[in-house]
Amino acid sequence: MKIIYKARESRRNNPLPDGDDDTLELLSNNWNDYGYETTFMTACRIGGERIQLGAIKILFEKPISRRYLKDLLQNGWDGTFPIPNESYISTPGEITFYEQLVGTLSPKDAVKAAKALRDASYLIHVKDDPGAQEMIQGAGFKDSLQRERGAIDAFNNGWKVLDQKSLAARDIDFSFKDILGERSSLKFKFGTAETLLPRDINVLIGANGTGKSQLLHQMVKAWLADPRQVRSGDFSVPPDISRLIVVSYSPFEQFPVDMDDSKLNDKDAYKYFGLRGVSESSSLKRKRVGLSRDIPRQDTVASLISCVLDDQRFRNIQGWGRKIATAERVLRAAIKFDAIVLKLKSNVNLKDLFDDQDELDAAVSVIRQGGKEGSFITISPSNLRHIDAKTLGKYVNPKQGVLFLSDGAIQQLSSGQRLFTYLVVNILGAIKRNTLILIDEPELFLHPSLEIQLVDMLKQILKSFNSRAVLATHSVSTVREIPADCVHVLERTDDALIIKQPPFQTFGGDFQRIASYVFGDRAVSKPFERWIEEQLEGMSAKELIESLGGDVNEELIIQILAMGRDQW
Template sequence: MWVFPVGHFGEVLDRVGGKLFFVLEDQRPDGPLELESSSLVAWISGQSQLQAADDFVAKLGDFVLSLSDRDAYRKIASALAGAAQRLLMKAHDIAVLNAYHPNSKSLTRARAFATFRSILLKGDEELFAFVSIRSILNLALSGSQLKNAASIEADVRVAAGLELPVSLNFGEALHSLNPINVVIGSNGQGKTRLLLGLAQAAVSRMLSMRDDVGAELLQPDSLKVVAFTYEPSHWSRLRTHGIEVVSMGIDSASWRRVTSLIHQIASSDDGQDNLRQIELILAQFIPTDELFLPLIAREVDGVERIQFREFIERMSANLLAGVDLTKSPIMEAPTKGTYSLSSGEKSLLSFCLSTFLHTRGGALVLIDEPENHLHPAFISLLVKTLVSTLVATESRAVVVTHSPFVVREVDRSSVLILKRNMEDLPELYRPSLQTLGGDISMIVDHVFQDGSIKKAYERRIDAVIAERMAEGAQIVTNDLVVDLGNDGARYLHAQAALAGN
């Protein structure tokens, strides 16, 4: 962890690695503080005692605290005990300033320095780390059971007498946490059975987990496993063994339940902090300042609705009691009045809230074909939203899909292709091409061997080629190429080359 003391005129006085170098109200934490050698430490050591936070700010100006993840905050809370809450709340965390107060003086000063600018580029984990401070201070410091799991392995039963080795990789991709693995395969390959097998292995405590340096982690006795599916009946047996099963999809009744989902999250331990995290996630795909919750007017001073952000900031028992759980949320903007979200946005909002609610405290999440009924653009949003939610709850997820749009959002090290071999037995292997940001057509060809299947447009091109060859005419002409897309044009040129034309 780093502490950046910032002077009144914005100059960075020094940087100290290791534990914090000051205490609050002259109360020292238990045990000595180990200080790294630096000019600032030398300056402090010349004082009669370590500086209290108030004295430090009075002499040197505001300080900015930037920590990489929630574990760093947990270490501070553990080291400083009761002093930690005041210390952390007094610090100006750069990630949060950047998100909520981009014009603040502290942030303006910080932007002048390269070190601070690099911190401003950090992602979800830093932001959720700060938003979770109160939860970290109020609850046990251990965090999620899966927060350190970089890989999970299991021998998964996919049929009677048949087990399939499954290796899941949750290492970093593009310098950020990758909490999702994807299993892709065509229909009938056994993707749902694989998920059911993973759930059974978790219930039987047969998962093998390791951290990012390969050290083995013990599977906890009470590992939470949550399954999201359009076919909850497939999970009825495992539900009796403690697997939480959530039905996916959205209809008018499901949309009304969104109010109840928000209310449940708000009513949970540290509900206000949880809703702040939810707002950060929802803001990726809807304008959260236009989201209102319905109220029972007689319970809340005659007001019939409240803005979601205001609801978060004014959180109280009376306000929670005033939420009308029988009504849907309301979208309202000054320029267009009351309006409705699209079905895709509603589905995404419901999915995000359900995922967060069921994974608080960390969970292994198993999701069966979440892309059903979604437009490709919303598939990308769904994956982005899922990743942010998993980071917020320190969870891990396995998604089975037949959509290349899902696979395109994940690094190939976290993608598994499921197919049947010549003996009609299931096999898993990793793709050889990079899937993250990959070409959809190439992913389809690679995963589904789509290139071996004669497509309708290829048959039409073949007919034109045969006709032109019979006439002795040139095969590739501008008028033909302009009628084709990229894949069709490539096929035309390839076939013309084979024909020697």
């Protein structure tokens, strides 16, 4: 594959490079990049097909990359990489840059491209190149090439893609101010261990008032801080993740809804899903954060379209976790349906959505909903290659949310099914390689079987995208799906916050044993026990059991007899 630079300006829709050969062309722009002008968008053709690789950053020993490349062209350079007799390094905007080249070309050809572009991750971690080692010590590398989370992840882990190494997750050490105002620390166990049990989910569990949500808030704050600043606490080592997703459908949560107050330049590094959203107030000329049940529905539409776009863009990546197919499979655990559909606005030219009339006829249906007929488009793995996802976003009615078609009618969902849909579709739409997902109280509105389905869904999705999750919960059902060393029990005493792990295996463990350890059930008198005590004041244990007749179970018989002997 040829890699070229001709100083062609980047546009919204860039034509492919001239000719028919496999070519990656770097495109010029006027971005300052904090004085270094290192960012170049790309136009790529492989096998006659457009491949959307995204941006790449190139740093030279000279301070202004774009201007320096222009000078090189004027001084006789033919625009082909590698550039002879020049010192430079590069970093793509995200790790999928080289994953796509590996999938569409080959690992060997992707390495050739990395060498031509002098990829910093490959030169440092694989080749130990002295020139690259010197350049990453400079201010330009830290202030421009490593200013965004995606580029940081590409530098830390891109070499593994090129060198065909496993992208194994690492543990995350976090230091935080606990509920009592003291400094505490916690290690989230995600790394490999001598166990076959799944370790891609960690759980925070404890009684109310132990600071589970507060800990998640501090993780978000630390993530949104400028990664170039040295901090005394928070992440002891920068986590090897590229994006943070926060999900909370509690009406009382206060997570940041956007990145307006963040020091990060990479606005793709954080995504929030919940009941709150931002609206602009024309009278006050400032943004206003409001609470609305419409927000999750609209989010799911945007997220489903993001799934389509990602499946189209990254379909050549080996092992790509197909998002639409995953959504169908996971959602069927909670909802009976024939197809996932979106409602279209009226008076739209449907031919703009598909490049094939037969596909259009098969995907768009007229269905009666609420006494009125409307047009609905099916979103399925079978029509992904033909649908124009960018146009779809303009034609869909977002207020309807993601809908489900069964036997020719739109399904009515329970509140639990609706929340499960929000969780599945929004997480799938936002997740990318090396994502960390924080979910606060996922059990809200979910019955126990859906809680378990949620954990199962997360395990499927996280594995496909080399990602991890932290759940703050009260759900013992959830804990029973997680290995003990990934369960962090928060217990508040008069003097300190204690963070401990169960001394027994919670994965597949006994429900009552987990509940007793986490919440101290044996130390809490339950209403039914007080009722038994009151009855035993006027009769013996044997008389009470006989009087209950068929209304008593074996466990209760054992407890009544023990309480009668003062042995409970």
